[in-house]
Amino acid sequence: MRRIASIALAVALACAAVALQSARWSYTRAYGPFVKNGRIGRTVTEPRFTIRVDRVDGARTIYVPPTDHTKAQQIPATGVFVVVLATIEARHSLVYAGQARLHTRYGDYDPTDKLGGGGGLSMPLVTPLSYVRFEPGMPRRGAYVFDVPAAAVAGARLYVSDHDAQEAPFGFYRDDPRRFAAEVHVDLGLDPAEAARLTSRPPSGYAVPEPS
Amino acid sequence: MHPRARVAGYVTATVLVAVGALWATGGLGPADTPVPTPPGREVDQHLFRTRLVGAHVATVKKFGQSTRMLVINAWVTNPTRETLGTYGVDDDVFAHGMFLHWRTQDGPRPKQVDAQAIAGDTLFRSLQPRLPTYVAVQYELAAGTRVPDRVTVALADYEHTESGVLDPRGYWEWKPRRYETRYETDPLTHRSGRVTHIIPVLVADVRLPVRS
Numbered sequence: 001m002r003r004i005a006s007i008a009l010a011v012a013l014a015c016a017a018v019a020l021q022s023a024r025w026s027y028t029r030a031y032g033p034f035v036k037n038g039r040i041g042r043t044v045t046e047p048r049f050t051i052r053v054d055r056v057d058g059a060r061t062i063y064v065p066p067t068d069h070t071k072a073q074q075i076p077a078t079g080v081f082v083v084v085l086a087t088i089e090a091r092h093s094l095v096y097a098g099q100a101r102l103h104t105r106y107g108d109y110d111p112t113d114k115l116g117g118g119g120g121l122s123m124p125l126v127t128p129l130s131y132v133r134f135e136p137g138m139p140r141r142g143a144y145v146f147d148v149p150a151a152a153v154a155g156a157r158l159y160v161s162d163h164d165a166q167e168a169p170f171g172f173y174r175d176d177p178r179r180f181a182a183e184v185h186v187d188l189g190l191d192p193a194e195a196a197r198l199t200s201r202p203p204s205g206y207a208v209p210e211p212s
Numbered sequence: 213m214h215p216r217a218r219v220a221g222y223v224t225a226t227v228l229v230a231v232g233a234l235w236a237t238g239g240l241g242p243a244d245t246p247v248p249t250p251p252g253r254e255v256d257q258h259l260f261r262t263r264l265v266g267a268h269v270a271t272v273k274k275f276g277q278s279t280r281m282l283v284i285n286a287w288v289t290n291p292t293r294e295t296l297g298t299y300g301v302d303d304d305v306f307a308h309g310m311f312l313h314w315r316t317q318d319g320p321r322p323k324q325v326d327a328q329a330i331a332g333d334t335l336f337r338s339l340q341p342r343l344p345t346y347v348a349v350q351y352e353l354a355a356g357t358r359v360p361d362r363v364t365v366a367l368a369d370y371e372h373t374e375s376g377v378l379d380p381r382g383y384w385e386w387k388p389r390r391y392e393t394r395y396e397t398d399p400l401t402h403r404s405g406r407v408t409h410i411i412p413v414l415v416a417d418v419r420l421p422v423r424s
Contacts (some may be wrong), residue, residue: 073334106342109340
């Protein structure tokens with residue numbers, strides 16, 4: 001009887017050990033960003049910057065005015081362009097709010113690279129907020145532009161972080177940009193009715209404002 | 213020991229060894245041979261859903277120099293929950309999983325040099341989740357290369373590693389058919405050593421007519 005109890009206990013402990021291994025926290029939960037939630041129209045204060053989302057627009061095409069070297073262009077959306085107009089200010093020192101994503105039920109969308117500037121090697125045709133260097137006391141208003149399926153717009157939230165500038169070494173091989181970063185999650189107020197308004201008849205030839 | 217018990221022991225051991233060997237070598241699954249697929253039919257690469265739709269030869273002018281290119285066109289959908297790319301140094305870009313079958317009698321093998329997404333006149337490189345995107349993969353042709361009337365393109369299968377050495381958040385890489393270890397010298401650092409490469413499972417062979 002005693003031997004059977006010992007075997008049962010050993011098996012139970014082994015099962016518990018295996019179960020504990022698979023029940024570990026996800027990487028994001030263990031090392032993910034420190035999140036601060038906000039809402040459209042309200043200022044959210046992070047340790048290194050403040051952000052206020054002023055407005056969200058939809059667009060079918062984006063108009064890029066001519067320059068000395070290029071002619072005027074109409075850039076078409078594959079889905080629909082979601083243009084998030086926001087004001088950002090650095091708090092203590094120079095900062096880039098370079099990591100922006102539109103979090104939707106279909107996944108996370110990076111800002112579109114249809115405006116150029118891919119890889120940071122050239123300037124985009126219209127400068128998005130991701131490329132702007134913010135200085136303390138000098139708030140700047142500009143836009144993040146996303147290209148998403150129309151069905152993904154309802155419930156979308158803007159995630160913004162400065163963690164590109166705060167890479168943390170991870171292990172031997174790579175730097176991990178997400179560890180312990182500060183990140184703002186802004187509810188854009190895109191309920192189904194508002195999402196339908198943005199996506200049902202989005203305007204063509206939308207002019208994305210350059211950062212102020 | 214009773215002879216019958218001894219035989220039973222040998223049989224059990226043999227079965228265990230056979231099952232272990234099958235498990236270690238991938239089991240009795242179907243052979244990983246690419247399926248001949250007509251142009252335009254969707255191929256599930258798990259990381260991408262791809263329809264190869266055409267091929268043509270074009271002359272591209274870059275930096276004042278004309279280069280002959282073989283261009284493969286595809287409609288690509290990113291079924292994951294994050295933005296991916298068409299071309300780059302990472303493993304999880306679309307062009308990385310495309311292979312051109314090439315006969316040596318047609319001259320030097322074309323070299324893959326870029327893959328760009330196209331919308332109207334706009335070129336870009338991001339594949340946003342669930343947005344079908346038209347992509348042109350470019351292969352540079354050497355002076356002595358003859359392009360046949362039809363080319364066959366193989367597409368690799370991918371799998372997601374939940375947690376790995378390179379990134380504890382998980383990452384996509386080729387589904388391995390086998391591994392090959394070679395002794396190599398890094399052209400940049402000139403350091404030598406044994407490097408293990410994945411030989412991917414190929415899910416489809418698509419034969420495309422080439423327009424000149």
